[in-house]
Amino acid sequence: MKPLNPIATGFGESVFTTLTRLANQAGAINLAQGFPDFDGPEWIKELAIDAIKTGPHQYAPSMGAISLRQGLADFYLEQYKLSLDPAQEILVTVGASEAIYSTIVALLAPGEELLCFEPLYDSYLASARLHGVKICPVTLPFPGLEIDWDRMEDLCGPKTKALILNNPHNPTGKVFSQAELEKLALFAQKHDLYVICDEVYEFLTFETPHIPLASLPGMRQRVVTISSMGKTLSLTGWKIGWAMGPHELIKPIHHVHQFITFCLAHPLQIALANTLPRLKTYLPEFRAQYFKKRDYLIQGLTSLGFKPQRPQGTYFLLAQVPNGQTDVSFSQELIHTKKVAALPLSSFYLESNQGTQLIRFCFAKKMETLSLALNQLRGGL
Template sequence: MSQDGPRRTDGRTSEDGGDVSTRPLLNRRLEGHGSTIFAEMSALAVKTGAINLGQGFPDTDGPEEVREAAVRALRGGRGNQYPPGPGVPELRAAIADHQRRFYGLDIDADTEVLVTAGATEAIAASMLALLEPGDEVIAFEPFYDSYAACIAMAGAARVPLTLRAPGFRPDLDALRDAITPRTRLLLLNSPHNPTGMVLTREEATAIAALAVEHDLLVVTDEVYEHLVFEGEHIPLISLPGMRDRTVSISSAGKTFCFTGWKVGWVTGCAALVAAVRTAKQYLTFVSAGPFQYAVAEALALPGSYFTGFRDDLRGKRDLLAEGLGRAGFEVHRPQGTYFITTDITALGESDGVAFCLALPERCGVVAVPNAVFYDDPDAGRTQVRFAFCKKHDVLQEAANRLRGLTS
């Protein structure tokens, strides 16, 4: 061994050897993907005691019978050890039944369903499984921040299709123009976070036709599928030519208000699900054993639960939207999800990031700047997102505080 210390293959020596490489510790593919904006703004809410309308989590738990189902599973020893890799049979069957019940899809619970650690892992596993370096991925912009990180980890390149205010409709001509010989995959989110846009049947059909024409894979993030206030949710996997090219992703967190359980799933043809499972097994392997049994029961809740859940959130949307309008924001009322995108220009503001950082001290409310969801921050520089998945009195208090911006 050299007196200078053990040599490393990257040209560095050990710490006591004296040589220090300038190569960063973080993989260059993840450059710029530090702490998520949600963690930063939630920490700011805790620090200042502000009302947190930034991160999208409810401030109440979901149905008591679902929570008790988790307790029964824990006490009964179901899922306390490693569950099966694809997910417990009861949950996979419930997911297949859900797809049939709501969308008329015939899904094989044994080969066409994969349970994941939330939709976030499902997206990561899909990107890692289906992409190779040099591939291009077209995604709606603004996009949920994990999309960019997952595409980067796979070594692929993201190509944004920008959704523009006021309607945030996808430009289908621009989508066609964005497709190149390197395009491998469309990563689509409807109902769309953060804008609340919901694809129409005509838009979904046109996108599906482009995917078929260019032989593209499609990954759809549908976690807000039961929160459509205007229009209808159209799973792309249900459209002609899409059954064997679509990975459909959803989760229990948003629909049943148990975001901490992190139970998500993938449905698709057996070949696609097998590919995603190959990557997923080296991420978490398995997770949320007892909660899987509880989510199986949640998916079987009567239709009145799903319609009541949607109607309650629609009322909360309207309450906050009206409050934001009275406070001077330009409000882009969403068709779905539980987020409202606003524009701060009418308040005399021009920088959403600076506005959100100052907002807790100014009036005791936390929001998220949409600019962080764009490759081109200027495209969303004056947009700010508020979550309305909170109690009515919390939303009313937030609206009252925000009126102080113009007083």
């Protein structure tokens, strides 16, 4: 038989799948997995049931259900004063993941280069590689996680086409400051780069409000903002995402999207359109719930001798592994001796080896789950 595409066969099993398998085999509490162990509100599920009962059940417009695009345009105008034309500047996708892939394919040609901060979310690398795009990583050095501007300048060459920015940032929990975003905006303009902004945790910032890069002066024309509702509504399996930006950029992204998935499940789009007007009251409760979880886990881990880093956003936090251990050996030890799984970080890096000293805990878990995990880590199995 002829060999298959080496890019695809080279991917192997993701670290998330491996850890989940190991955690399940050991009967461990899984704080490695990056999604909630609870479901979003009943009233949103009811909206989905209503939408399934009433339809429509045929293909949605490929750009997305009109009511959802209009709802998103209204929502973003009120939230960040971002003005978007729902007819041409908002594209509904199957989760942020599809938006990321379609955007990379639409904006970059094979052989071109994409700047990216590491640790990096794994789908950026996979999407870029599948399309023959080179990822150029800029390490955010732990624990300060500041941007290395000299490295950014050094990496920027004639083939550099775009920067991908995840803000708030998985896995570090960093929220890029206004000053950093302003400098990134100037950098993008100076080097004529597009910026792909993955903002799936936009509603999960703790001390500071989220600032979309697209809202900064001079950026609207060069930014594609990607987000999704999975994390925010604790309904990750619904996979409702979107890409927003100027028509000139959304148009080719739509053209790619129409040949990959064409559209997302129509009734779920209607359910989300009907959810959006109620987000204003939902979001403060949502954030308050995560404040509690974050502080509870930090306090618990600190009392056990861990040195967790306080995240400014997302539902992840990083902790250093003890001297003499690696991320992989320590996470395996935790699974086997404490029956708690945390995610080793080395696979989030292309260049730096600092991930070998870091593990990620996810606190998108019920308080009982977090309490049980801390109890087990304390040795009270």
